[in-house]
Amino acid sequence: MKFLLRDDPEMAKLVKQEEVRIDSTLNLIAAENHSPRSIMEIMGSIFNTKTIEGYPGNRHHAGCKHVDTVENLAIERAKAVFGAEFVNVQPHSGTSANLAVYFSVLDVGDRILSMSLPHGGHLSHGHRASATSRCFNFKHYALDPSTERIDYEMVRKMALRFQPKMIVTGASSYPRLIDYKKMSEIAKEISAYLLADIAHLAGLVAGKAIPSPVPHCDFVTFTCYKTLMGGRGGMILAKEEFAKKINKSVFPGTQGTSAVNLIAAKAVIMKLASDPKFIEIQKQTLENAAYMASCLVEKGYRVVTGGTDNHQVVVDLSNKGITGAQAEQCLEDCGIVLNRNVVPADAKQPGKTSGIRIGTGALSARYMGKEQMSTIVEWMNQLINNPENPEIQDAVKAGVNDLCTRFPVYANGHDIF
Numbered sequence: 272m273k274f275l276l277r278d279d280p281e282m283a284k285l286v287k288q289e290e291v292r293i294d295s296t297l298n299l300i301a302a303e304n305h306s307p308r309s310i311m312e313i314m315g316s317i318f319n320t321k322t323i324e325g326y327p328g329n330r331h332h333a334g335c336k337h338v339d340t341v342e343n344l345a346i347e348r349a350k351a352v353f354g355a356e357f358v359n360v361q362p363h364s365g366t367s368a369n370l371a372v373y374f375s376v377l378d379v380g381d382r383i384l385s386m387s388l389p390h391g392g393h394l395s396h397g398h399r400a401s402a403t404s405r406c407f408n409f410k411h412y413a414l415d416p417s418t419e420r421i422d423y424e425m426v427r428k429m430a431l432r433f434q435p436k437m438i439v440t441g442a443s444s445y446p447r448l449i450d451y452k453k454m455s456e457i458a459k460e461i462s463a464y465l466l467a468d469i470a471h472l473a474g475l476v477a478g479k480a481i482p483s484p485v486p487h488c489d490f491v492t493f494t495c496y497k498t499l500m501g502g503r504g505g506m507i508l509a510k511e512e513f514a515k516k517i518n519k520s521v522f523p524g525t526q527g528t529s530a531v532n533l534i535a536a537k538a539v540i541m542k543l544a545s546d547p548k549f550i551e552i553q554k555q556t557l558e559n560a561a562y563m564a565s566c567l568v569e570k571g572y573r574v575v576t577g578g579t580d581n582h583q584v585v586v587d588l589s590n591k592g593i594t595g596a597q598a599e600q601c602l603e604d605c606g607i608v609l610n611r612n613v614v615p616a617d618a619k620q621p622g623k624t625s626g627i628r629i630g631t632g633a634l635s636a637r638y639m640g641k642e643q644m645s646t647i648v649e650w651m652n653q654l655i656n657n658p659e660n661p662e663i664q665d666a667v668k669a670g671v672n673d674l675c676t677r678f679p680v681y682a683n684g685h686d687i688f
């Protein structure tokens with residue numbers, strides 16, 4: 272960072288402070304992960320400077336010899352990792368990827384059926400605060416109130432009544448596997464397109480830790496920095512028949528020039544996805560989440576759906592006399608970083624919430640296992656039950672510090688791979 276130190280010491284200091292924060296705290300945010308150093312290197316590389324429009328072999332600017340190779344590498348590697356017929360690696364984000372899919376085969380005002388945000392869906396699945404809801408006519412399915420899981424028969428009935436042109440499956444906060452085959456049967460019954468948004472799950476799918484939606488869906492979208500451990504940005508996988516429509520919809524339909532440094536990072540993480548360490552981290556992520564859920568249940572917590580099949584555990588704190596926001600704050604004060612989260616049919620506002628969401632991707636990228644999960648749950652339990660006890664806070668802070676030192680992320684030249 273010597274040039275940054277020269278040009279903007281204030282920013283260089285913030286980079287250093289963030290490095291220290293990352294290494295000295297436990298990251299349980301389900302939408303984050305730690306990336307290998309090579310990802311940071313490629314994102315900060317010379318590819319940052321190139322402007323591209325169009326696709327490899329058909330660009331609007333000269334000088335694309337090397338970036339064409341970069342983009343083709345990202346595409347070919349992603350096809351191999353996910354077994355996809357077609358890949359577009361240009362989306363700036365998951366939301367951009369979803370927008371591009373919607374506009375590829377739908378017209379403004381067309382109907383889309385997706386999961387409601389308070390039940391685990393995503394803003395870009397047609398929430399009223401998202402521009403997607405102003406372009407398309409969304410209807411949302413909720414979870415079965417007794418199981419807190421998707422009720423496929425109810426989704427089918429809604430689909431038959433609403434006759435959407437597209438069904439979106441996938442969530443930001445849903446701790447169970449989705450039956451993509453069932454979703455595809457529903458979509459086929461009404462001749463609707465099926466999009467799976469696997470932003471949270473992409474690493475687990477790439478590492479073959481959970482089943483893939485690719486064989487069952489017309490489109491699959493995701494971001495690259497959650498369980499996938501890559502850089503920023505999104506990707507679209509699709510059946511070959513949609514190749515032209517998707518490419519046109521990404522550029523020039525919904526984006527201008529894309530970010531070559533991010534495309535290059537996508538290529539790097541697609542290479543690393545077949546590394547045994549990556550596969551081990553994904554397996555450990557699943558095991559750690561399941562174990563954390565069982566430890567929480569043992570301590571009397573109500574875990575949404577009673578457990579998890581993926582990297583997320585959603586905990587309802589209604590019986591603990593503390594809101595999700597208060598829990599988030601008291602845990603962060605002691606170095607345990609996670610986010611407040613609504614639980615299905617939450618009576619509290621999204622700013623407060625009744626719950627918290629835990630993700631085990633980043634802990635697993637530090638090679639932590641069951642022993643550490645049980646210790647972390649013990650600390651969380653102590654803090655949630657005693658949010659203002661200075662002795663407990665000091666003891667947890669010391670424990671977190673010790674654990675972080677023993678399981679470094681980047682400290683002292685350490686790397687994940």
Ligand code: DSN
Nearest residue numbers: 301302393443444470
């Ligand atoms: N969708 C948001 C989340 O899951 O936290 C951000 O990626």
